[in-house]
Amino acid sequence: MKKIIIAIDGYSACGKSTTAREVAKELNYRYIDSGAMYRTVTLYFLDHHVSLTNPKEIEKALSEIHITFVINSKGASETFLNGINIESAIRKMRISEHVSLVSAMREVRLAMVKQQRKLGKERGIVMDGRDIGTVVFPEADLKIFLTADMLVRAFRRQKELLERNDLVDIDEIVDNLTKRDQIDSSRKESPLVKADAAISIDTTHITIDEQVDEVIRLSLTKMIPALKR
Numbered sequence: 001m002k003k004i005i006i007a008i009d010g011y012s013a014c015g016k017s018t019t020a021r022e023v024a025k026e027l028n029y030r031y032i033d034s035g036a037m038y039r040t041v042t043l044y045f046l047d048h049h050v051s052l053t054n055p056k057e058i059e060k061a062l063s064e065i066h067i068t069f070v071i072n073s074k075g076a077s078e079t080f081l082n083g084i085n086i087e088s089a090i091r092k093m094r095i096s097e098h099v100s101l102v103s104a105m106r107e108v109r110l111a112m113v114k115q116q117r118k119l120g121k122e123r124g125i126v127m128d129g130r131d132i133g134t135v136v137f138p139e140a141d142l143k144i145f146l147t148a149d150m151l152v153r154a155f156r157r158q159k160e161l162l163e164r165n166d167l168v169d170i171d172e173i174v175d176n177l178t179k180r181d182q183i184d185s186s187r188k189e190s191p192l193v194k195a196d197a198a199i200s201i202d203t204t205h206i207t208i209d210e211q212v213d214e215v216i217r218l219s220l221t222k223m224i225p226a227l228k229r
């Protein structure tokens with residue numbers, strides 16, 4: 001069967017990562033969470049007090065960042081920064097508060113997109129983010145654009161944070177998601193926009209299983225073109 005590239009883009013907390021992870025598991029594909037990469041850069045910048053207005057400091061910091069993904073004993077992908085597991089640290093609100101500003105920077109995007117393209121070289125990949133179908137893999141075989149109502153997204157994110165023992169007020173989450181959507185959609189470099197060929201799925205009233213099934217069904221039509229008929 002043809003190995004394809006699946007790009008899943010959309011607003012914050014629409015279920016992109018969960019969908020991408022489950023689709024990759026079902027298809028035995030590699031899953032890459034591009035948002036985790038931008039979150040990792042943000043963690044490094046904050047911890048090393050990198051000035052966002054100093055291009056030299058930014059270039060130096062980027063050259064010191066080595067991001068890897070390791071599959072844990074439960075089959076889930078965990079993010080490592082220079083050999084250290086930072087999966088929990090990058091999910092904190094502290095990172096969510098700064099990540100959109102960091103990822104709007106040209107230098108940061110160039111460095112991350114280069115790594116993301118390398119990871120997709122062998123195809124058989126599901127990548128989620130904001131610019132995967134538009135910039136990273138414009139040639140992706142299947143492009144999905146996820147949306148959902150704000151309150152539904154905020155409650156889903158609150159539940160995820162709670163599962164990590166992090167109790168965050170719903171208003172704070174709504175505020176963060178709204179701000180990130182705004183910055184991500186209006187930035188100059190690779191703004192979040194739906195790719196022309198992307199298929200929109202509104203996840204407000206459907207379950208994770210339903211959205212995963214739909215993406216798998218669409219993937220199969222790309223892997224076995226005869227299925228389209």
Ligand code: CDP
Nearest residue numbers: 012013034035038099100103129130131180
């Ligand atoms: O999981 P959530 O939807 O909250 O966000 P994420 O996928 O972890 O991404 C965090 C942030 O990274 C986004 O709000 C964007 O600012 C940035 N990002 C990006 O610019 N481009 C990507 N391909 C992925 C994420």
